[in-house]
Amino acid sequence: MKRTITPVILVFILVTALACNLPFGASATPTPTADVAATQTASADQLAATLNAYITAADATGTFEAGVTQQAEQTSQAGSNAEATAQAAQNTITAQDIQATQQAQSAAATLAALSLQSTLAAQAAIQTAQAATSTPPPPPPPNYPRITFASGGTSATKEGNLPAGSSADYLIRALAGQTMLVNVYSPANNVYLGVIGVSDGIPLLRTIAEETSFRTTLPATQDYHLTVAAPFAPSNYTLQVIIPARIQFQSGAISASVPGHLGGNQTNFYLARANGGQTMDVKIVSPGNSVLLTIYGLDDGIPLVRYVSGAWQWSGVLPATQDYMIETFASDGAMNYTVEVKIQ
Numbered sequence: 001m002k003r004t005i006t007p008v009i010l011v012f013i014l015v016t017a018l019a020c021n022l023p024f025g026a027s028a029t030p031t032p033t034a035d036v037a038a039t040q041t042a043s044a045d046q047l048a049a050t051l052n053a054y055i056t057a058a059d060a061t062g063t064f065e066a067g068v069t070q071q072a073e074q075t076s077q078a079g080s081n082a083e084a085t086a087q088a089a090q091n092t093i094t095a096q097d098i099q100a101t102q103q104a105q106s107a108a109a110t111l112a113a114l115s116l117q118s119t120l121a122a123q124a125a126i127q128t129a130q131a132a133t134s135t136p137p138p139p140p141p142p143n144y145p146r147i148t149f150a151s152g153g154t155s156a157t158k159e160g161n162l163p164a165g166s167s168a169d170y171l172i173r174a175l176a177g178q179t180m181l182v183n184v185y186s187p188a189n190n191v192y193l194g195v196i197g198v199s200d201g202i203p204l205l206r207t208i209a210e211e212t213s214f215r216t217t218l219p220a221t222q223d224y225h226l227t228v229a230a231p232f233a234p235s236n237y238t239l240q241v242i243i244p245a246r247i248q249f250q251s252g253a254i255s256a257s258v259p260g261h262l263g264g265n266q267t268n269f270y271l272a273r274a275n276g277g278q279t280m281d282v283k284i285v286s287p288g289n290s291v292l293l294t295i296y297g298l299d300d301g302i303p304l305v306r307y308v309s310g311a312w313q314w315s316g317v318l319p320a321t322q323d324y325m326i327e328t329f330a331s332d333g334a335m336n337y338t339v340e341v342k343i344q
């Protein structure tokens with residue numbers, strides 16, 4: 001650490017030096033001569049000048065140290081200011097980076113939204129173009145014999161003879177949701193059925209399954225292609241197609257009446273849905289009660305009444321939940337009738 005000489009110490013030193021130049025004795029001091037006085041005056045002036053020099057040097061030293069201290073403080077302040085400036089610059093750069101990242105994310109989101117919008121627009125354009133393109137009409141049905149029902153009828157039959165390894169084809173028009181039953185009868189039960197939708201091409205039954213009866217709820221309104229095939233031996237056959245009329249009840253009603261017409265030795269078919277344990281009453285109103293009645297479960301095939309018994313009405317508790325087939329048969333020629341059904 002640097003030692004500093006203060007003005008007070010300098011004065012003390014100079015006074016001591018001046019005192020040393022004066023003679024001291026036990027007796028009284030003699031009066032100095034003119035030369036001695038001049039010498040002492042010169043010494044005093046020299047000491048005064050020296051004192052002034054020391055004072056000036058001390059002042060200069062204090063000024064220098066103050067300057068150094070001020071410069072150090074300024075340097076420290078400048079360093080603090082530089083550090084603060086650097087930190088502010090770093091904060092500015094960080095803020096700019098965050099802003100740039102946010103702008104990039106916003107731009108990416110905008111591009112994604114525009115891409116999605118473009119995709120949706122393209123899909124809409126494709127759908128519009130597809131909608132504008134007219135659907136080609138279905139191919140015309142093959143030139144097969146068509147099965148039709150008599151007016152008011154619900155069934156029809158076709159008869160024929162097949163050589164071994166041959167088949168015969170028919171068309172019938174039916175509606176989606178209707179129940180269709182197809183049966184083929186042959187002496188040896190060796191004539192088999194095939195059923196295919198003409199418009200949709202869906203096979204419902206193939207002849208290789210070797211089935212002689214078929215029942216389904218039709219999937220579409222279209223022509224249906226029926227095939228009877230005798231793959232092994234020649235045979236006669238009778239093809240029967242039944243599309244029963246469904247008996248509908250009004251909301252909240254427990255009974256319904258359906259008018260009908262029959263030709264001689266003709267049968268009409270109706271379906272009524274009911275639950276097991278319910279009581280069903282069926283009555284056929286016809287001239288002379290000559291239209292007779294058959295009822296059986298469509299799923300289980302259990303007969304509740306047969307027309308051969310001469311019955312024209314029936315009442316009983318139903319054994320199961322299912323559709324019940326109601327058949328009307330005219331034994332005495334053509335006539336009108338009404339089927340009355342109550343289920344409760």
